Amino acid sequence: MNRHRLLAEELARVDVRPVRRATDRRLATLLAASLTVGLLAAVAALPGWATAAPPPARAAAAPADPPAGPAGDPGDETPPVEPTPTEPTPTEAPPTLPPPPETTAPAPTTTGPAPSTPAGPADPPTTTAPAITAGPSAPTTTPPVRTSAPGPGAPAPGRLGVRVSTDDVVLTDAYWNAAQTTTTLRITVTNTGDVAEQVRLSYTLPAGLTDAGTAGCAPAEGGGHRCGAWTTAAGARFSTLISVRVDGDAWRRMPLSGAVRVSATAPGVAGAVDDNEGFAVLFPPGPPVPGIALRADGVAFDISGSASELAVRLGNTGKVDADGRIEVVLPDGVTIPAPPAGCAALSATRTRCDVGAVRAGGAAALRLTVSATAEAQRDAPLAGAVVGRLDPRSGQARQLQMSFRITAAAAMATPIATPAPAGSQGVLAAAGGRPGGGLGAAQRATVALIVISVLLVVLALALATVSLRRRLTDPSGGR
Structure with a gap:
């Protein structure tokens, strides 16, 4: 009987903390491995996500019809x-x-x-x-010699x-x-x-x-x-x-x-x-009318596509002074973004300027800043028109109109595309994605990797939490 009691006391004095320490070490190792795998999977998935979802191409806007003016x-x-x-x-x-x-x-x-x-x-x-x-x-x-030639015996593609x-x-x-x-x-x-x-x-x-x-x-x-x-x-x-x-x-x-x-x-x-x-x-300039002259220089946009200048000259070749007025009519996509003092935009493509009194034998000069969209510059050469009008204090008003040329370096620099599958730019640019806006195979794989990584991290955190609770609630945890 005494022998059994001594054996029980010896078992009670056995230190069980090494076993618990070993369990804690295994949980910590599992937690670190899960976090490492999750981070690596997320980092590896991010580049694939970026390449699998290219930015959509800009759809070319169809030009609108110009506003109809008076007959x-x-x-x-x-x-x-x-x-x-x-x-x-x-x-x-x-x-x-x-x-x-x-x-x-x-x-x-x-x-x-x-x-x-x-x-x-x-x-x-x-x-x-x-x-x-x-x-x-x-x-x-x-044409110059092609820099890359096919293998021996293979004809060069046209x-x-x-x-x-x-x-x-x-x-x-x-x-x-x-x-x-x-x-x-x-x-x-x-x-x-x-x-x-x-x-x-x-x-x-x-x-x-x-x-x-x-x-x-x-x-x-x-x-x-x-x-x-x-x-x-x-x-x-x-x-x-x-x-x-x-x-x-x-x-x-x-x-x-x-x-x-x-x-x-x-x-x-x-x-x-x-x-x-x-x-x-x-x-x-015309139809020909005595007592008035009109001249408009062309507009030329450089390769940068920045704004250019239109110069107009209205001459009074009559014998009396007259109030002068100039109207500028531009094609679609070409505008005068900031009309100067004395000018007002009648519509998106028409601007009217009052140039004041023009003395007999004199002239009034007008300079306007003109800008154009990329589509309009690619469609150049285009034509604009100016209308000059003189209204004398006595006598009939006189009017002339003429057209001027609009050119752009962007039109000459338009690249000549190689043969490509027939289709709009939007379709070709979105080749990596699904036409309905859903996820492609590469995107689905990326999402799956990220979800698995998150689940592993959550599982490791849950195991660590359970282990910590056991240690806190076990009366013998501090032995």
């Missing part, structure tokens, strides 16, 4: 609409002629490099031998590229003495790719202008025209003339601008490329 006032013209290729395409291309000399080299691009070395004559840029007024120019240069440039429809003083005027619009096309291409042309004329029967072109839906295709060699550059008829009252709708677009494809090369440029219809 006979500038600003009544509706911007041209690109033709819809639904009608049969002409089988012949328009006649070609030698291009004008290049004053400056085209802006360098990554997909359609400018040629650099002389080359021999090229094939005529026609597919079905249309009536040619002058032989097409031979390519003056050849690369497409095309550029279009336009002159303006410039009317002389003879326009004011004719019921209608027939003139030409010169368009110059350059194959900036390294393969022979099929190049097609389409153009849209503004209100008051109609096609005068250009060979190889036919009307299309939307008020535009489509032309047959040329076959152009790599580096070839040529021009064509579009015959247009200007109505005798078209000046009432100024400013007027049109649009030209070219597209290029090649056998064996996937996709297509295109380029577009606008053109302005420039009217001289």
Whole structure:
């Protein structure tokens, strides 16, 4: 009996704290491991989340129609609409002629490099031998050697590229003495790719202008025209003339601008490329009225796209003083953000300025700061209009109006895209995500890693809390 009592006392004196310490060490180790795994998983998931969700591309806003003004006032013209290729395409291309000399080299691009070395004559840029007024120019240069070549024995893939440039429809003083005027619009096309291409042309004329029967072109839906295709060699550059008829009252709708677009494809090369440029219809001051003179300089935006300046001069060539007034009418996307003193905005595109008394034989000068959106600069050249008015103290008021040219370096620097899948910019930019706005596979995996990490941390904290409570409530925890 005494032996059993002694054995019980010995067991009671045994120190159990090492066992509890070992348990606490295991819990601390589990907690540290869970926290480490959670942090590593979260850090690894963050870069994947950033790359899996690219920022959405900016959707291009469709230009709105300009506000309709009173009949006979500038600003009544509706911007041209690109033709819809639904009608049969002409089988012949328009006649070609030698291009004008290049004053400056085209802006360098990554997909359609400018040629650099002389080359021999090229094939005529026609597919079905249309009536040619002058032989097409031979390519003056050849593209530079590609920096990356395919493996031995593999043919180099072709690369497409095309550029279009336009002159303006410039009317002389003879326009004011004719019921209608027939003139030409010169368009110059350059194959900036390294393969022979099929190049097609389409153009849209503004209100008051109609096609005068250009060979190889036919009307299309939307008020535009489509032309047959040329076959152009790599580096070839040529021009064509579009015959247009200007109505005798078209000046009432100024400013007027049109649009030209070219597209290029090649056998064996996937996709297509295109380029577009606008053109302005420039009217001289008129209708002629004695006693008043008007002049407006053009507006030019540099490559930075910052605001430019418009200079207008209203002259009084009469024999009496008169109060002067100048109105400026701009195309969509071009505005006068801060009219100076004496000027007020009548609408988003029309500004009126009172220049005060203009002495006989004198003139009033006006300078306005003009800004333009990126879309408007890419559509340049565009046209604006100014209206000058003199109101003498005695006699009838005199008024003249004319148009001026708006150019932008951004239009010349527009990159020529490589062939790409057909689709809007918004669709192409969101290739990493789901079209409905949900999560893609990479995003779901990221979310799963983060959730697992959080659960591990919570589990470790729960185990540590339970262990701490046991130690606090166990009467023998302090032994």
